[in-house]
Amino acid sequence: MPNPDTPTHDYVIFSSGGNDSIALVQWMIENKHTAFVVYSDTGWAQPGWLDRVARVEAWCSSHGFTPVRIGSMGLPALVQIKKAWPRNGLQFCTSALKIEPGKAWLAEVDPDAELTCCVGVRRAESARRSTWPEHVEESGKHGGRSLWSPLVRHTDEERDALLARAGFEPLPHRSQECYPCINANRADLRLLTPERVDEIEALEQGMGHTSKGKPRTMFRPYRHRGAQGVREVMRWATAERGRYRMSDEGAAGVRDTEGRIAVVAHAQAVAALAAYEGTDEAERAGLVAAVEVLEAQLAEMLEDGASTCDSGMCGI
Numbered sequence: 646m647p648n649p650d651t652p653t654h655d656y657v658i659f660s661s662g663g664n665d666s667i668a669l670v671q672w673m674i675e676n677k678h679t680a681f682v683v684y685s686d687t688g689w690a691q692p693g694w695l696d697r698v699a700r701v702e703a704w705c706s707s708h709g710f711t712p713v714r715i716g717s718m719g720l721p722a723l724v725q726i727k728k729a730w731p732r733n734g735l736q737f738c739t740s741a742l743k744i745e746p747g748k749a750w751l752a753e754v755d756p757d758a759e760l761t762c763c764v765g766v767r768r769a770e771s772a773r774r775s776t777w778p779e780h781v782e783e784s785g786k787h788g789g790r791s792l793w794s795p796l797v798r799h800t801d802e803e804r805d806a807l808l809a810r811a812g813f814e815p816l817p818h819r820s821q822e823c824y825p826c827i828n829a830n831r832a833d834l835r836l837l838t839p840e841r842v843d844e845i846e847a848l849e850q851g852m853g854h855t856s857k858g859k860p861r862t863m864f865r866p867y868r869h870r871g872a873q874g875v876r877e878v879m880r881w882a883t884a885e886r887g888r889y890r891m892s893d894e895g896a897a898g899v900r901d902t903e904g905r906i907a908v909v910a911h912a913q914a915v916a917a918l919a920a921y922e923g924t925d926e927a928e929r930a931g932l933v934a935a936v937e938v939l940e941a942q943l944a945e946m947l948e949d950g951a952s953t954c955d956s957g958m959c960g961i
């Protein structure tokens with residue numbers, strides 16, 4: 646039975662506190678809707694991110710919305726219990742930290758599944774989100790409720806205009822609800838403090854090795870030029886583009902076939918260019934072009950700048 650003191654709304658917004666979530670609340674305000682605004686606490690946010698969430702909640706309340714925070718065991722405890730890091734394709738963090746706690750809350754406040762769930766996903770965010778549907782009739786990740794993404798066609802400029810009317814400056818980065826996300830790209834990694842890198846390293850070391858003797862690391866080596874372990878991944882992230890050289894140890898850790906081929910081909914091309922001592926400009930240009938082509942292929946694999954979690958529950 647829902648608590649009779651729970652306010653009633655027709656909508657529930659899943660918000661990370663990032664730009665698109667705030668723009669969505671503003672859009673709902675301008676379209677005369679109110680909603681629950683749910684923040685899923687992953688126990689892995691950037692220090693200070695919850696202060697921003699509190700500011701967003703106060704602003705939501707001032708417009709008749711109902712902020713809700715949903716707790717979870719947190720990412721560090723989750724990976725230690727599972728003895729594994731989540732992977733794209735086996736992204737159990739989304740399920741354990743967001744989807745299941747969210748569904749449990751929905752079942753409590755909305756047992757008849759009448760609420761419409763809303764997320765601030767926009768197609769302009771990335772190639773991966775370019776076909777995101779505006780409406781999903783029954784979303785399994787939301788307990789069979791309908792899922793609405795009103796901002797799917799909004800451009801960055803339109804989103805920023807909503808933010809301005811809401812009184813929020815656009816953040817120059819994605820939501821920091823997970824700091825970092827397991828799918829973090831170079832730009833995300835560059836935001837990490839030394840303290841958080843130490844924390845990840847301690848987790849990695851505490852989790853030991855797989856049955857095949859591979860270290861359990863947060864980031865997949867093939868997505869980071871073969872870098873293995875957060876310390877090495879940070880070397881990759883902070884190196885100038887194309888300048889990071891995979892260590893032999895890192896190369897041994899690359900297990901994904903497609904990634905391994907791409908990383909090794911790139912490393913060979915870089916080595917060939919570095920070793921070239923000839924004076925034939927055309928030959929040198931050919932070597933430079935080969936590095937650039939392989940660099941571009943790898944960048945595509947890395948999907949720098951792409952949104953990294955398409956669950957409809959992660960607001961990044």
Ligand code: SF4
Nearest residue numbers: 738823826827954959
């Ligand atoms: S934001 Fe990233 S790390 Fe956090 S729950 Fe989603 S996929 Fe997992």
